Amino acid sequence: MLDDRSRLLLKMLIERYIADGQPIGSRTLSRAPGLDLSPATIRNVMADLEELGLITSPHTSAGRVPTARGYRLFVDTMLTAQREELAAPLLPADQPQKVIASAAHLLSNLSQFVGVVMAPRRSSVFKHIEFLRLSERRLLLIIVAPDGDVQNRVLFTESDFTPSELVEASNYLNANFSGMAIEQVRSRLRQDVDKLRGEISGLMQAAVQAGSEAMTQAQGEVIISGERNLLAVSDFSSDMNQLRRAFDLFEQKTQLMRLLDVSSQAEGVRIFIGGESQTVPVEDLSVVSATYEVDGQIVGTLGVIGPTRMPYDKMIQIVDITSRLVSNALSQSGR
Numbered sequence: 001m002l003d004d005r006s007r008l009l010l011k012m013l014i015e016r017y018i019a020d021g022q023p024i025g026s027r028t029l030s031r032a033p034g035l036d037l038s039p040a041t042i043r044n045v046m047a048d049l050e051e052l053g054l055i056t057s058p059h060t061s062a063g064r065v066p067t068a069r070g071y072r073l074f075v076d077t078m079l080t081a082q083r084e085e086l087a088a089p090l091l092p093a094d095q096p097q098k099v100i101a102s103a104a105h106l107l108s109n110l111s112q113f114v115g116v117v118m119a120p121r122r123s124s125v126f127k128h129i130e131f132l133r134l135s136e137r138r139l140l141l142i143i144v145a146p147d148g149d150v151q152n153r154v155l156f157t158e159s160d161f162t163p164s165e166l167v168e169a170s171n172y173l174n175a176n177f178s179g180m181a182i183e184q185v186r187s188r189l190r191q192d193v194d195k196l197r198g199e200i201s202g203l204m205q206a207a208v209q210a211g212s213e214a215m216t217q218a219q220g221e222v223i224i225s226g227e228r229n230l231l232a233v234s235d236f237s238s239d240m241n242q243l244r245r246a247f248d249l250f251e252q253k254t255q256l257m258r259l260l261d262v263s264s265q266a267e268g269v270r271i272f273i274g275g276e277s278q279t280v281p282v283e284d285l286s287v288v289s290a291t292y293e294v295d296g297q298i299v300g301t302l303g304v305i306g307p308t309r310m311p312y313d314k315m316i317q318i319v320d321i322t323s324r325l326v327s328n329a330l331s332q333s334g335r
Contacts, residue, residue: 023063
């Protein structure tokens with residue numbers, strides 16, 4: 001536990017480092033308004049903070065910089081996010097995809113870092129399935145969700161099906177399984193296999209498998225905006241290895257999706273600081289994220305990715321308000 005003096009000194013050191021980007025020395029802090037301590041006293045307190053792993057001295061510099069643990073203490077116990085109004089443009093409420101893309105741009109523009117949005121989780125329930133013959137042993141599977149979203153997949157089959165057989169298969173699926181989740185359909189088809197002709201049964205099972213893959217891929221969409229903003233951040237422009245790792249994260253998206261999925265398991269704004277765990281794989285990156293809802297149900301996650309030396313109070317406001325804007329826009333678009 002830190003005493004009030006140590007807590008205040010750590011807060012002032014982090015805020016000054018966030019603003020200046022340079023190691024902070026005791027003499028610099030002694031000049032700060034509201035801190036009536038001598039440089040010698042400040043040096044002693046800083047030594048204690050360093051021993052606790054909250055700050056560190058880079059190279060041979062006399063100044064100190066925050067560690068991941070120091071940032072964590074700062075954002076968890078010291079930060080008070082003010083609910084200031086941001087002059088944010090209204091998001092379009094006519095199409096969900098436009099809302100998501102606009103939200104990523106909005107996050108990037110307001111933060112001057114990277115905006116990221118995980119697209120809403122879509123229901124795996126289907127309303128209608130149809131087969132269209134493209135050529136011999138090549139079909140187009142069309143799946144329509146209850147909200148009108150359409151997913152298409154090309155199927156390659158062992159047998160060549162006639163138009164009447166394709167109609168028979170789609171009619172059976174629509175009559176017996178419309179309104180069910182894909183996984184339920186898969187289970188029920190296994191039970192019904194004896195009632196169906198072998199070729200038709202195989203076609204239906206292939207359709208269910210392709211439908212499941214299509215909906216899974218649709219759920220995994222991540223929109224990223226403003227990656228180039230990191231090029232202007234001195235923390236990265238001076239360390240090409242860190243910058244390369246950051247861009248690898250944006251390129252592969254798998255780890256980014258995992259991070260956003262973790263974020264969706266709790267309400268409110270969450271902060272992940274690189275270096276404190278493997279959750280954020282780039283040491284100098286931090287992620288400020290929040291969930292967004294449709295009609296009270298959490299459906300996705302959005303956030304800002306930037307350097308650990310970021311103004312967390314402002315980022316929390318940006319992410320919090322954007323999540324509310326997105327929730328309102330998506331809830332309205334569904335009505």
